[in-house]
Amino acid sequence: MSVLVFAELDNGSIKKSSLEAIYYGSEVAKAKGSSVTVLAIGESSNEALAIAGKYGASKVLWASDARLNVASIQAYSSVLAEAVNATSAEFVILSKSSLGDAVSARVSAKLKASIVSNVVDLPDFSSGVTVKRSIYTGKAFATVALTADKKVIAIKKNAVNVVEGDGSASVENFAPSLNDADFAVKVTGTHKASGQVSLPEADLVVSAGRGLKGPENWGIVEDLANALGAATACSKPVSDLDWRPHHEHVGQTGIKVSPNLYIACGISGAIQHLAGVNSSKVIVVINKDPEAPFFKAADYGIVGDVFDVLPRLTKAIQAAK
Amino acid sequence: MKILVCITNVPDTTAKISFTDGDTKFNKTGVQYICGPYDDYALSRAVELKEQHGGTVTVLNVGEAESEQVIRKCLAIGADDAIRVNTEPTDSYFVAEQIAHIASQENYDLILMGRESIDFNSGVIHGLVGEMLGIPSLSPVMKLEIDGGVAKMTREIEGGKEDIEASLPLVLGCQEPIAEWKIPNMRGIMSARTKPLKVVEPVGVGLTITEKYALPAPKGAVKMIPAEEAEKLIDLLKNEAKVL
Numbered sequence: 001m002s003v004l005v006f007a008e009l010d011n012g013s014i015k016k017s018s019l020e021a022i023y024y025g026s027e028v029a030k031a032k033g034s035s036v037t038v039l040a041i042g043e044s045s046n047e048a049l050a051i052a053g054k055y056g057a058s059k060v061l062w063a064s065d066a067r068l069n070v071a072s073i074q075a076y077s078s079v080l081a082e083a084v085n086a087t088s089a090e091f092v093i094l095s096k097s098s099l100g101d102a103v104s105a106r107v108s109a110k111l112k113a114s115i116v117s118n119v120v121d122l123p124d125f126s127s128g129v130t131v132k133r134s135i136y137t138g139k140a141f142a143t144v145a146l147t148a149d150k151k152v153i154a155i156k157k158n159a160v161n162v163v164e165g166d167g168s169a170s171v172e173n174f175a176p177s178l179n180d181a182d183f184a185v186k187v188t189g190t191h192k193a194s195g196q197v198s199l200p201e202a203d204l205v206v207s208a209g210r211g212l213k214g215p216e217n218w219g220i221v222e223d224l225a226n227a228l229g230a231a232t233a234c235s236k237p238v239s240d241l242d243w244r245p246h247h248e249h250v251g252q253t254g255i256k257v258s259p260n261l262y263i264a265c266g267i268s269g270a271i272q273h274l275a276g277v278n279s280s281k282v283i284v285v286i287n288k289d290p291e292a293p294f295f296k297a298a299d300y301g302i303v304g305d306v307f308d309v310l311p312r313l314t315k316a317i318q319a320a321k
Numbered sequence: 322m323k324i325l326v327c328i329t330n331v332p333d334t335t336a337k338i339s340f341t342d343g344d345t346k347f348n349k350t351g352v353q354y355i356c357g358p359y360d361d362y363a364l365s366r367a368v369e370l371k372e373q374h375g376g377t378v379t380v381l382n383v384g385e386a387e388s389e390q391v392i393r394k395c396l397a398i399g400a401d402d403a404i405r406v407n408t409e410p411t412d413s414y415f416v417a418e419q420i421a422h423i424a425s426q427e428n429y430d431l432i433l434m435g436r437e438s439i440d441f442n443s444g445v446i447h448g449l450v451g452e453m454l455g456i457p458s459l460s461p462v463m464k465l466e467i468d469g470g471v472a473k474m475t476r477e478i479e480g481g482k483e484d485i486e487a488s489l490p491l492v493l494g495c496q497e498p499i500a501e502w503k504i505p506n507m508r509g510i511m512s513a514r515t516k517p518l519k520v521v522e523p524v525g526v527g528l529t530i531t532e533k534y535a536l537p538a539p540k541g542a543v544k545m546i547p548a549e550e551a552e553k554l555i556d557l558l559k560n561e562a563k564v565l
């Protein structure tokens with residue numbers, strides 16, 4: 001009857017979105033009078049994993065086999081399913097991400113579990129187990145009942161307000177039985193921009209569109225992002241034109257972000273763009289056209305020229321520090 | 322090469338979403354339906370691969386009769402035949418069961434899907450189907466070449482991408498720039514009318530039940546800041562919105 005959380009690691013540390021999942025798991029456990037175990041897979045350390053205790057976990061299972069250092073969808077799914085069986089977990093909680101999607105899906109097929117993704121709130125246990133999930137790319141919500149014995153819940157990033165405690169989790173080695181077939185997919189190369197704030201994980205995002213006129217002008221966007229400690233993003237035409245890398249493109253057909261603050265610079269606010277950013281807590285729009293549709297979705301707006309406004313905002317932030 | 326492409330019949334990306342019957346049913350009135358944008362990439366790449374390597378492309382939709390307009394469009398784009406599993410696609414596990422059931426009756430080299438549907442946005446059907454069939458699943462795939470029995474792919478990961486290789490058969494969730502969206506031509510539209518579209522009945526049961534829908538709370542009015550006083554924004558974000 002326990003709760004198992006799958007935590008993703010980034011350079012050995014539990015990702016922020018996974019800390020949200022651990023906290024969510026601890027709230028589920030509280031409601032059910034049980035405890036939370038975390039599964040972490042890959043290179044890490046006892047200290048880095050013990051942090052899970054602050055978010056309500058009592059125990060971390062650490063699968064540190066060297067073959068698991070490169071994330072493999074199939075192998076990770078097998079390890080998670082084994083951990084579910086070892087802990088007799090009823091609930092499997094994780095954060096929605098491209099790895100999370102794949103792993104949650106395969107695990108739910110292995111366990112014949114109910115699976116609900118994009119969950120935005122804690123479950124309601126008043127009759128069975130129901131959760132609220134986002135659908136139609138943020139344009140609506142659905143209340144969904146999970147009817148199978150085992151339940152896989154993938155939560156949307158930034159959907160729960162995490163409260164940090166002072167607990168510490170014990171870290172135990174977990175040695176899964178690995179199967180060669182689970183390593184049939186070979187990763188032959190990795191290309192990752194390092195040292196930047198990861199967009200899907202970011203609390204603050206500065207995003208720019210075709211209003212920037214060309215890739216040579218992105219300096220003012222990056223300066224503002226750096227001053228804030230924000231990640232950078234862009235509209236679809238900007239990545240289609242190769243002004244910016246594809247993994248920065250947000251919207252209906254790009255990454256969905258839900259930061260605390262989304263600053264849109266020179267983006268018109270087409271409905272397909274809004275679909276990727278509409279669950280941001282606060283939206284700021286800077287556009288020289290007062291009729292730009294984005295202003296209707298904004299909390300704060302400035303009608304102005306990005307080439308004038310952005311450098312002034314950067315200065316104001318630096319001055320306020 | 323035999324390719325199965327799974328497509329959704331979904332409201333157009335500009336559609337206004339609303340519900341009826343005490344918020345228990347999606348309101349279809351006035352809504353234009355399209356093939357899911359990511360599914361469209363999967364289909365376009367499948368048609369290109371067929372042109373390069375020969376073989377067939379079969380389109381599969383789990384949906385009610387109203388899906389047939391979108392299925393015919395997929396046939397017009399270049400799929401050879403289509404299968405519709407006649408049921409309302411209410412639950413990811415249930416939809417995946419239908420796809421796995423159909424796929425287990427033929428030896429498909431590739432099962433292509435979109436990275437996610439734009440109604441449920443779960444991004445899980447490929448993984449569910451892969452596991453049900455006991456073959457690898459990968460998503461989101463942004464480049465796909467076939468060389469003998471091996472697929473060479475590029476997959477997007479957080480903050481970058483990775484190159485991967487795997488032997489067929491595979492289940493892949495696709496996204497741009499894997500292919501350019503294709504627009505059906507007149508000949509395609511004519512020939513689509515006579516291409517086979519088989520309707521079959523569903524198997525199995527779902528593991529979730531959708532009880533109710535809701536719309537997000539309407540956004541409050543925007544607070545405008547004159548451009549001359551742009552710096553005030555920082556103070557508002559700090560002290561009013563409390564996000565800095």
Ligand SMILES: Cc1cc2nc3c(=O)[nH]c(=O)nc-3n(C[C@H](O)[C@H](O)[C@H](O)COP(=O)(O)OP(=O)(O)OC[C@H]3O[C@@H](n4cnc5c(N)ncnc54)[C@H](O)[C@@H]3O)c2cc1C
Pocket residue numbers: 208209210211212234235236237238249250251252253254265266267268269270271272273276286287288289292304305306307334358
């Ligand atoms: C199926 C489908 C899926 C799509 N998916 C996505 C998606 O995922 N993400 C996405 O972004 N788009 C998507 N689109 C495209 C979308 O419809 C818009 O075309 C796109 O978002 C527009 O990008 P933009 O705002 O950068 O450019 P534009 O619409 O050209 O807007 C540029 C804006 O910059 C302003 N501007 C110009 N100069 C300045 C200046 N000096 N200072 C201040 N403001 C200035 C202009 O007033 C204008 O509002 C999709 C479209 C379709 C059909």
Ligand SMILES: Nc1ncnc2c1ncn2[C@@H]1O[C@H](COP(=O)(O)O)[C@@H](O)[C@H]1O
Pocket residue numbers: 327328329357359360381382383384410413416433434435436437438439441442443444445446447
């Ligand atoms: N009802 C359906 N019929 C056929 N394919 C589907 C259906 N629902 C989802 N898919 C496929 O699975 C992909 C991922 O869907 P989802 O897991 O709902 O985000 C979609 O892009 C489609 O290719």
